Amino acid sequence: MAEKPLSVDAYLAAQPPAGRAVLQRIRETIHRAVPDTGEKISYAIPAATIDGRVFVFFAGWKSHVSVYPTPDGDEALMKAIEPYNSGRGTLKFPLGEPIPYDLIAQVAVHLAERAGKS
Numbered sequence: 001m002a003e004k005p006l007s008v009d010a011y012l013a014a015q016p017p018a019g020r021a022v023l024q025r026i027r028e029t030i031h032r033a034v035p036d037t038g039e040k041i042s043y044a045i046p047a048a049t050i051d052g053r054v055f056v057f058f059a060g061w062k063s064h065v066s067v068y069p070t071p072d073g074d075e076a077l078m079k080a081i082e083p084y085n086s087g088r089g090t091l092k093f094p095l096g097e098p099i100p101y102d103l104i105a106q107v108a109v110h111l112a113e114r115a116g117k118s
Contacts, residue, residue, distance in 0.1 A: 033105035055115040
């Protein structure tokens with residue numbers, strides 16, 4: 001993507017079709033899991049917000065999608081996300097493999113709670 005997108009819709013429109021569909025479903029998953037969240041572009045990628053403050057990011061890449069940051073403090077959740085940990089604060093989900101949307105919803109809820117929304 002050459003230019004910084006101005007909206008999440010613009011970001012998604014610029015993605016290849018396979019990644020776009022997954023990212024759209026991640027977007028919907030986050031909004032369902034944490035109602036009344038906002039969204040914006042931050043660091044040139046989509047971000048979900050609570051009261052204007054970012055609590056989770058998601059992005060598309062050539063062969064995977066990522067969700068940032070990784071949650072901490074919940075041992076069961078940490079164990080569940082372990083196969084997807086990919087470096088500092090990154091969850092990486094390969095395209096072409098099943099995407100664990102329920103797990104992404106749990107991550108979003110956990111991060112939202114840490115950000116102050118219950």
